[in-house]
Amino acid sequence: MEVKVVEMDGNYVKLEIRGEDHTYLNLLQHYLLEDEDVEIAKYYVPHPLQDKAELVVKTKSKNPLDAIREANEKIIKACDELLAQI
Secondary structure: OEEEEEEEEOOEEEEEEEOOOHHHHHHHHHHHHHOOOEEEEEEEOOOOOOOOEEEEEEEOOOOHHHHHHHHHHHHHHHHHHHHHHO
16 A cells, blocks of 8 residues: 555645555545544545545544544454454
């Protein structure tokens, strides 16, 4: 996965993500929206044949990159719990 910050301003960040599709981005969006401080979490895949997507996150007060990091940590924890059950 390759991540590039396209735009960042206070509580808003727009990222370009290469190497991921709906599988990961939908899961990330789900966990981001569970955070009460996140106002907007959306992603956009311009074309299914392109290996590129955009992720937009806007928060009320916390750094949006911290919100993304926390959501990823929750995803890792959920995956670890699932693997432990196998």
